[in-house]
Amino acid sequence: MRNIFYSLTGFILLLGITACSEEERYGTSVVKEIELFLDDQPWAVNTGASNKPLFIYTADGEYVANYSSLYRFQLPNGSYNIISTTQSDSIPSPRNLNDIVIHQDPTAKTKYAISAPVTYKSPFDEPLSVRMYNRTGVLRLKATDRKSDKSYSKLRAVVSSPISGYKLSDATFVKTPIDVQREKETTTGGVNYTDDFVLFQTQSEGEQVSVRIDYLDKNNTVVQSKAIDGAFSILPDDTVQVAFALNNVDEPVIQDYTVTIASEGWNEEDINPEAPMRIPDGYRYVSPEENLESICKSMLADVSVNEVKLFLKAGATYKLGTQTEIPKALYIMGQAPGDGEELAFMEMGNMSINCPDAIIEAFHFENLKIKVTTSDFFKFKNQAFHVSTISWKNCEISDLVRTMWYQEVNAAQKQIADHIVIENCRFLGLNSGGSGLFGLSTKQDAPVHNFVFKNSTFHANNLTKALITGLGSMTGELNVTIENCTFVSMAPAAMTFFDLNPKNTSSFHLVVRNNLFSGVCEAGQGTWFTTRNVTSKTFENNYRTNGFVVANWGVDAAEIPVETTLPMETLFKDVAGRDFTITDKNSEVYTNGIGDPHWIK
Numbered sequence: 001m002r003n004i005f006y007s008l009t010g011f012i013l014l015l016g017i018t019a020c021s022e023e024e025r026y027g028t029s030v031v032k033e034i035e036l037f038l039d040d041q042p043w044a045v046n047t048g049a050s051n052k053p054l055f056i057y058t059a060d061g062e063y064v065a066n067y068s069s070l071y072r073f074q075l076p077n078g079s080y081n082i083i084s085t086t087q088s089d090s091i092p093s094p095r096n097l098n099d100i101v102i103h104q105d106p107t108a109k110t111k112y113a114i115s116a117p118v119t120y121k122s123p124f125d126e127p128l129s130v131r132m133y134n135r136t137g138v139l140r141l142k143a144t145d146r147k148s149d150k151s152y153s154k155l156r157a158v159v160s161s162p163i164s165g166y167k168l169s170d171a172t173f174v175k176t177p178i179d180v181q182r183e184k185e186t187t188t189g190g191v192n193y194t195d196d197f198v199l200f201q202t203q204s205e206g207e208q209v210s211v212r213i214d215y216l217d218k219n220n221t222v223v224q225s226k227a228i229d230g231a232f233s234i235l236p237d238d239t240v241q242v243a244f245a246l247n248n249v250d251e252p253v254i255q256d257y258t259v260t261i262a263s264e265g266w267n268e269e270d271i272n273p274e275a276p277m278r279i280p281d282g283y284r285y286v287s288p289e290e291n292l293e294s295i296c297k298s299m300l301a302d303v304s305v306n307e308v309k310l311f312l313k314a315g316a317t318y319k320l321g322t323q324t325e326i327p328k329a330l331y332i333m334g335q336a337p338g339d340g341e342e343l344a345f346m347e348m349g350n351m352s353i354n355c356p357d358a359i360i361e362a363f364h365f366e367n368l369k370i371k372v373t374t375s376d377f378f379k380f381k382n383q384a385f386h387v388s389t390i391s392w393k394n395c396e397i398s399d400l401v402r403t404m405w406y407q408e409v410n411a412a413q414k415q416i417a418d419h420i421v422i423e424n425c426r427f428l429g430l431n432s433g434g435s436g437l438f439g440l441s442t443k444q445d446a447p448v449h450n451f452v453f454k455n456s457t458f459h460a461n462n463l464t465k466a467l468i469t470g471l472g473s474m475t476g477e478l479n480v481t482i483e484n485c486t487f488v489s490m491a492p493a494a495m496t497f498f499d500l501n502p503k504n505t506s507s508f509h510l511v512v513r514n515n516l517f518s519g520v521c522e523a524g525q526g527t528w529f530t531t532r533n534v535t536s537k538t539f540e541n542n543y544r545t546n547g548f549v550v551a552n553w554g555v556d557a558a559e560i561p562v563e564t565t566l567p568m569e570t571l572f573k574d575v576a577g578r579d580f581t582i583t584d585k586n587s588e589v590y591t592n593g594i595g596d597p598h599w600i601k
Contacts, residue, residue: 148189322349516595
């Protein structure tokens with residue numbers, strides 16, 4: 001009997017334990033107190049409103065429920081991530097929190113105020129406190145014109161933003177470039193044009209947006225495009241107004257504008273100190289949003305255009321592509337960079353020239369960082385041309401695959417350049433190998449009559465032939481001036497610097513002064529100059545880094561460069577990093593102003 005009693009007691013106790021564990025397992029708690037804030041100010045849903053701002057997710061992001069903040073609600077005991085927003089229809093459900101990205105509204109009309117995820121655990125004794133923040137702001141474009149322009153009937157504003165969305169799970173912006181555009185009819189030729197764009201704020205990310213205005217006629221054809229010169233921060237829950245003239249014919253790019261922030265009344269001088277862009281006379285400004293290649297090809301093909309002059313924005317990136325059979329003068333100039341700005345970057349294929357019936361005035365490249373994607377900068381195969389001057393000024397060309405001047409020609413005097421000028425340029429990582437950097441035709445008389453290398457740097461990874469070579473067949477006068485340049489040959493030790501051996505020239509004048517030569521070397525390897533048929537020569541004030549030698553200097557003993565006190569590794573700041581800044585301000589190079597002035601700081 002006693003055993004039966006103990007058995008019943010144990011069974012009842014077991015049932016009690018089981019009941020307790022089941023209650024705990026399926027227990028719930030009530031969220032009793034809810035505190036919502038918007039930009040750190042108390043916020044509440046209006047009574048009777050259908051908006052349900054609270055989205056509940058499990059700790060691993062699974063969707064649980066969507067509730068109003070007006071009423072208490074209960075949840076199974078556990079840990080949750082809770083999001084609050086003023087736009088409940090912007091959050092898709094049911095969906096895992098980790099997969100949700102709020103994308104930039106393509107119509108640029110929707111404002112978003114969203115909280116970061118808040119961790120909230122049962123038994124929910126503390127108030128549920130969630131702070132929402134405005135994630136968007138307004139960019140207002142406003143025309144100041146009083147005079148209409150009836151050449152267009154529609155305006156398309158294209159705003160380029162670096163931010164395309166907002167990720168809920170970690171409260172971060174998605175940094176993927178996106179263009180947001182809107183078209184508006186105008187019957188007033190631009191007068192009273194105003195347009196508001198609601199965009200994700202960029203201020204907290206240190207980013208900015210840019211703007212281009214397209215002018216369209218009644219056939220929806222773009223008659224012109226103007227970029228606004230500058231970039232603008234989008235401020236959260238604020239309006240940034242950019243006021244400008246649409247119809248100023250003297251502005252190919254909009255530079256005269258005023259920026260006002262609604263909440264503060266700041267003006268342009270406070271937030272946009274960039275100096276106005278000055279476009280040289282005769283140049284066509286190409287904004288970073290435009291297609292440089294198509295513009296260049298169109299102007300080259302246009303018989304009404306006598307010479308193509310293109311102006312690029314400092315710090316911007318452009319693609320030129322391959323331009324062959326060019327029949328007219330071409331000038332590509334970048335804006336001179338201001339403090340903290342980079343040169344305009346231009347990626348290009350090779351070029352060739354073909355104009356048998358006229359002398360082309362110039363090919364000119366200035367203020368550019370150039371990346372050549374093919375083997376050669378200029379590549380000729382039997383084209384006919386006569387160009388007065390081909391020049392590079394304040395340009396940087398890195399890791400050129402082969403040559404600047406690759407020449408094939410099938411007749412004498414079919415290809416002529418009067419002057420090749422390199423001034424204030426850096427050629428880094430040259431890889432010409434057995435081809436000369438400027439290699440003229442060895443089979444035909446295709447002359448370059450004047451070479452000028454001045455205030456520039458030539459750094460070679462692999463160059464054996466020479467920087468200038470192939471002069472044996474040319475006729476007429478030849479002048480070579482090499483002044484205040486820095487030359488660094490890294491491999492191989494057998495490099496020839498200059499191969500100047502004209503057989504048939506009527507005169508040859510050579511000037512080499514104030515240059516610095518350096519690089520790797522081996523006993524019995526390398527040549528400095530080879531010359532022939534020289535009318536006059538000047539070698540003066542040239543230096544070489546300590547320990548740098550070649551087997552054949554090719555000049556009189558008094559003309560050999562003077563050896564510096566310091567070797568290459570200590571005279572230059574960082575040879576491997578291609579920084580040839582002179583480290584010792586007491587060195588002969590620094591005090592005498594030897595080599596490229598770019599490195600004497």
